[in-house]
């Protein structure tokens with residue numbers, strides 16, 4: 001087909017192919033969720049409806065896109081890890097990122113009422129996205145550890161902060177002052193001695209965030225088959241299906257990775 005004289009503009013597009021062999025991480029984060037959470041009266045410090053909705057959207061992303069091996073989310077963010085050998089959309093960063101973020105955003109609106117019932121969504125929410133490449137399993141694990149450590153640090157702070165406000169009757173400024181310069185041990189101690197809260201008994205989903213992985217399931221169904229010269233009969237057929245499963249466990253230590261050796265590909 002003859003090319004139009006306008007065709008040359010294509011050459012202005014830049015190449016954003018992700019480097020081979022690297023894990024591709026797409027992380028998205030809610031735009032100005034400080035405001036969104038206030039306006040929609042999210043419970044403090046954690047609103048299980050909001051967290052559930054985030055995870056529902058991440059599940060939709062994983063089920064609708066190829067090659068995502070694990071996702072990890074907390075607060076208003078989710079990270080999606082593409083397998084290092086993925087060739088989805090020829091590894092073009094902008095394609096991968098925009099597909100993930102737009103699928104997630106539309107899911108947020110689509111599934112909102114499953115989590116918030118009659119409470120309406122008051123404006124169209126947005127999410128930012130970025131792509132980061134990690135060349136080794138160690139780097140990728142350190143990335144996920146970084147996000148989970150962030151979840152822990154924020155949740156510990158937020159839990160003690162809102163306990164001081166909601167149960168201790170402090171103003172937010174007083175609670176802030178009270179926590180200035182405190183270490184993790186001090187925060188645990190305040191909760192334990194003043195409010196009888198053992199932080200380690202707080203829900204795992206709040207302390208650890210949510211990891212979504214693929215779980216292989218064996219499924220047996222009966223099929224009707226008709227062989228030549230025989231009556232039609234029912235035979236059991238076993239097949240493997242995979243489904244997304246959520247866990248709120250530690251992903252920093254080795255145990256999780258030893259229990260799920262299929263997630264990462266070898267470093268060579």
Ligand code: DGT
Pocket residue numbers: 029030031032033034035037042043044045046047048050051075076
């Ligand atoms: P950004 O990301 O720069 O556009 O701005 P924000 O406001 O989204 O800031 P970010 O992402 O650093 O912080 C997440 C905000 O979302 C933070 O203000 C707390 C809020 N948020 C997330 N999950 C919950 C929740 O379960 N309950 C409440 N009350 N707020 C939440």
Ligand code: MG
Pocket residue numbers: 029
């Ligand atoms: Mg931010």
Ligand code: MG
Pocket residue numbers: 029030031032033034076
């Ligand atoms: Mg945000």
Ligand code: MG
Pocket residue numbers: 029030075076077
């Ligand atoms: Mg955030």
Ligand code: MG
Pocket residue numbers: none
């Ligand atoms: Mg198109």
